[in-house]
Amino acid sequence: MANFKLTISDIKGKSLSKELKDSDANPLLGLELGNETDAAVVGLxxxxxxTGGSDKSGVPMRDDVHGSARKRVLLSKGVGLQDAxxxxxxxxxxxxxxxxxxxxxxxxxxxxxxPVETPAEEPAAETEDKKE
Incomplete structure (x- = not known):
């Protein structure tokens, strides 16, 4: 029973978040960082x-560490190390x-x-016109 929060960025720099639960999240299990998958999982x-991720306690994923386990690694630069x-x-x-x-x-x-989402303010403007 996997639950993922996907942060999807496009080529223009725009991003959106989607949440996948249970059977929707199963196609992502076992994939490595750097792999490509079909975007139909999120409806695109x-x-x-x-490109990356983190676990439930905030430990970042790193693409040069093999496996899915947590490991203590000696780092000199890159993901997971700041201000070195x-x-x-x-x-x-x-x-x-x-x-x-x-x-x-x-x-x-x-x-x-x-895709660009329209703001939710448009229906409110229509109801004001009907009152007048």
Whole structure:
């Protein structure tokens, strides 16, 4: 029973969030970061490229750590390490690059443009005109 929160970004820099539960989320289980999958999972036409994510406690995924388990890795730069000076290496807790049920958030890149949603203020304007 997997629940994922997908953050989908398009080529223009716009992003949106979708939540996948249970059977809708099953096609993503077992995929690696960098893989492409069909965007029909979230109701779009095109491809989604998996770029990152984090687990339920906020531990980030890293594409050069194999597997789905948490590991303590010696890092000098990149994902999961901030404010490192030249020559510093720090051992940090990182999650592997395979999506499992422990993952909470998945970041994706969409190969087209996301559809524009209309604001919900339009119906309110119509009801004011009817009153007059």
């Amino acid at each position: 036409s095109g491809k989604l490229k998996l 000076e030249h020559g510093d290496r720090v051992r940090k807790l990182i999650r592997g690059n395979i999506i499992s049920e422990e993952i909470y958030q998945i970041n994706c890149k969409f190969d087209g443009e996301l």
